[in-house]
Amino acid sequence: MTRLAHWIVRYRLPILIVATLLTVFFGYELTKLRIDSDILNYLPQDDPVVRLFREVGDRYGGSSLAVVALETEDVFNTSTLARIDSLTTRFQDLPEISQVMSLTDVLDIRRIPEGIEVGKLISSGSIPQTPQELAALREYALSKEMYRGNIVSADGRTVLLIARVRDGVDKTSVATEMRAIVEAVPGQETVYYGGIPFQMRFLTDIIIRDLARLVPLVALLLAAVLYFSFHRLRGVLLPLGTVLVGTIWTLGLMHWIGVQLTIVTAAIPVLLLAIGSAYGIHLLSTYMEIEESDGDKLDRIRRSIAAIGLPIILTGVTTMVGFLAFLFSYLTMTREFGLFASLGVLLAMALSMTLIPAVLSYLPSRKPQVSAKVQRSNWVTRVMDVTADLVLAHERLIVVGAILIVAGSLVAVPQLQREVNMKDYFKPDSEIRQAEEIMEASFGGAIPIQILVSGDIKDPAVLKEMFRFEKYLRTIPHLNHPQSVADLIAELNEQMFGRRTIPDTREGVANLWFFVEGNEIMDQLVADNDTQAVIQAKIGTVNTAGVIAAVDSIDHHLATAAPPQLLWLDLGTLPMSVRSEIERQRTADVARVIVLDAEHHGVEGLDRDRVLHVLRAAGSTSDRQLTTRQVEAVSRAVADYFRSDAADLPIDSDSLIADVVAGLKPLFADSLPGEAIIGAVLQKQVPPSVYVDDPEAIEYAAPALRSIVRECRRTAFVDGLTDSLIRMTLHIPETAAQAFRTDIRGDVWTLVEDHAGVPSESISPAMLSRLAVNDDVATTTLQTGMPIIFKRLDRSVVKSQSMSLIAAFAVLFILLAVRFRSFTGGLISLTPVVATVLCNFIVMVVLGIPLDVVTVLIGSVAVGIGIDYTIHFLARFQKEFRNGTSERDALRVTMETTGKAIIINASAVALGFLVLVLGDIVPMQRFGFLIAVTMVVSALAAITLLPALVLLTKARFIGEFDRMAKRLNHNLGSLKVPTRRRP
Amino acid sequence: MSVRSQSAMLAVLVLLAVTQTAGAMAPLDILQAVEDTLNAPADREVHLSMTLVDAEGNTKTRELTILQKGKDKRLIRFLSPADVRGVGFLVLEDDLMYIYMPAFGKVRRIASHIKNENFMGTDFTYDDMAQTDYVKNYTPDLQEETDSHYVLELMPNEESEIDYSRLVMCVNKATMLPDRVEFYDRPGLLLKIMTQTDVRRIDGYLTPHHIEMEDVQDKHTTIMDLENVVHDQSIPDQQFTQRYLKRF
Incomplete structure (x- = not known):
């Protein structure tokens, strides 16, 4: 350390020059630093889930939706429709947007006398003008499930323009452009912006705003604390300047190596200001102590470095360990945070030990007036003394308290909520949250989810499977508006022939398919020459738990319900025994689907057994005599x-x-x-x-x-059966009556078809060879979409949490065990931070704060910073214990000196982090608050639990407890203290 | 060669002669000449293969026959792929349109105001498929004249229900057929380019045998290759009825 001190003093001029040059360079780099708010980029790009998501997005015109909502008294008026039309056209002109869906550009399949019309709901350039036309349009649009609650709210007050943003484009700039377009087309409607691109835009804005507001505030706060501590300008400028330089280097370096700022790394400047100044403070206060002694200025500087260098490095390294533990995280952004936060700490530490001495060497030295500090802090000292006595008196109680915390955390941790939805980043009253609430309340959410189907999509078996699957999807809570090519085919079949089902022959499908072939909506539903299709749905996100439950339901259904291989058979060619068995199965399937439809429409009274009974009783068409x-x-x-x-x-x-x-x-x-x-x-x-x-x-x-x-x-057969089923119901919501009838009529129609699908494995090989089937339909289904990504994030948050904590604890244990040359020493010194982390979890559960991509960092940050208190406290206590005569004296001295410093330092750091509460990013607010709480808890644990443990265990690494003749000093006799048996 | 086709050919020849002698034709006359050339035969039966090429280069091929009589009787019949074999479209005057779906054995009417929609996955709208009423629907303006071509700009007439903002038509002086037509969308951007090549004289009528329609915005192309063209067979009107639409 002395050699290092000499080296620093010798090269002080080059140090200054290099530091200045680097600061200019990295300062310039810093100005170019950009914010990446794309949640997808936060994930490892080689993860198969992420890759599939990107692939599907790429193939189907993008997987994120930018949604503009217009709200007014009644959207079916000429000026609102004209505005929608104008916006739709202009959005479509943006190259980053693959498709826009709105009232003025949406596929419409409509029945006309003896025929059908496949076109647009409102043909381009022919917006209805008269009140009659507008009323007719309103009635029609609100009557169709394709539009109601999808692009227009059921009350007709809100309409959506849904733009599909291509993958791989800058989503925030698309959002900016779209917003500019909306502002250029004025109207009296209230406008809301939703969906990931707009969320990213807002997020970027508030990250910048928060940084611009909070960093100066923390710096000011730090300056105030420094001024009250040192009462000298250099005492303010040197530590503050050093940590600012360190921050500039860290962020500049980030841009220089091509890393963008994320919602997590945006915390680094505040973090470094709050914790990185400690190193400079330690060095400066040591120098000021020594400054009072005699000797050459440069020599005093050398002595300061030699004295405080090692503790600074040790505390710096332990803090870095806390951050580096994030390298084990799944999330790229968390890894980046770990890397750059620890780099920042390293730089702050290194600069404190080099730059501050270098500057000091050029500043005039002066003797400070004897300050009244000692007197002023008397009350603090008294409090610390009382604390010391309390610890001595109630060491068992304290340990029991700690055990209670551990026990409490065992109950609390499983109840920890998790939240990875981007919506949660914003305050409840923010514009983006309002938009999301409208999407959820009237449109079933704005987060797309996709189920990928591979196979021969034009095969009726595949389409029927998709159609049935969608009926299941509609019953999953929070999952809304599933749509696929199967819907279009069924809708065409309904409008053309009055049956909302998939035709049972390939020709039937192909004939209907013709009507939508080449329609732009098909690009979002079918790909790869009709060998792949997606079912698009939306999730109304209440919370991550809801999203994950939906995702799991889908996965479960995909794994259990869909047969991987089907035979599509012409029933007329089968022997009677096989045929009736297949028909039995088909009837059971239809019953199941009818129950799903009832569930979706809120119809009561149709359980599966009753439905099945009615269907079975009806027999078949062929043996039926007409009335x-x-x-x-x-x-x-x-x-x-x-x-x-x-x-x-x-x-x-x-x-x-x-x-x-x-x-x-x-x-x-x-x-x-x-x-x-x-x-x-x-x-x-x-x-x-x-x-x-x-x-x-x-x-x-x-x-x-x-x-x-x-x-x-x-x-006649189908209508009769439909009527019987409807008579069986106990309650049908009025608004759903027509749609429910149409749906179950389509289900029942399946019963009279000539073809049926049978899972291959249910037919014996002998039978199979007799059938000479060549229509073997194989499909695979996969789930993808933002919700899966959320699930991935969610799991990774938990994994990140446990992995980073375990890593941090492990490395710190080794460091501390080596430092105190004792296994027990390692364990004991780790205990306060473990208790602190567990306490943090309890606070989170009690206050309902979820674990998210930012609050997941708290554990390791708390460990990294909190361990410093332990180290300082134990080192001092060890020293005092070895020099002193009684446990009490040793503890009192430690409390009065290091203990006090710990409390002051923790309060300062906590105050610094509390500034984050003033920010606009919700996870950052939580982060600031929780770190502040954690700092206080950690400091308290260091001065209470730590000595209590040491005293209780009489850990030998501290010293010889036997050497102490008396445990208690004479003037403490009045305190009630349990007598201790000596080993 | 029938009398009608002979006279039609004569008309073309006369027009060609006029072109060469008069030097500058009025834009409306050029357009009229184009329309007359296109509508010269009394009826026409075309067998063609149609290839759809999407942005990724995937192709789909169909075979179909088109039966046309006069300006307003047309029957389009798909022959392949197998699952749409027999699907037929009947287009009559006043935009009456019917589709026959063999899988259901039924004829259904198709609403007329979808004529600006693309025809069955192609890059041609229903209206492009008709493409014969240029004079009625557009006002031409001569933009440029070269040794070989007239370049006409066609602006849709107010009463026409054309969905394009304008067309730019490159008329070959030798054939009086458009070699190339550019279609511009409502906002005025280039939407599609149609090119007609391989013009052959069949039964005395000039007929392009290779037609490409490229949607430059969607990067999608439809290619039609005419394989068998027969003119003036005196196809009876009966062929263009719903009853015969079903017979395949």
């Missing part, structure tokens, strides 16, 4: 056919139609007639003059009529 009314319905359909333009055998004469229908009626009342017999009836009833110029007419008409009859029979 008179149903026969009439078929007759009307047949008559309509002959009159229509599409009729293969057009008949003008009503009486002839009546005759033909009368001839056909006996055929279709009991069962489905064959083409041949229909053809024969037509031959007989229709005079050849009708089809003289079209000789093939009857050939075409027979199968057409058969399919009309078949359709009618199926419709």
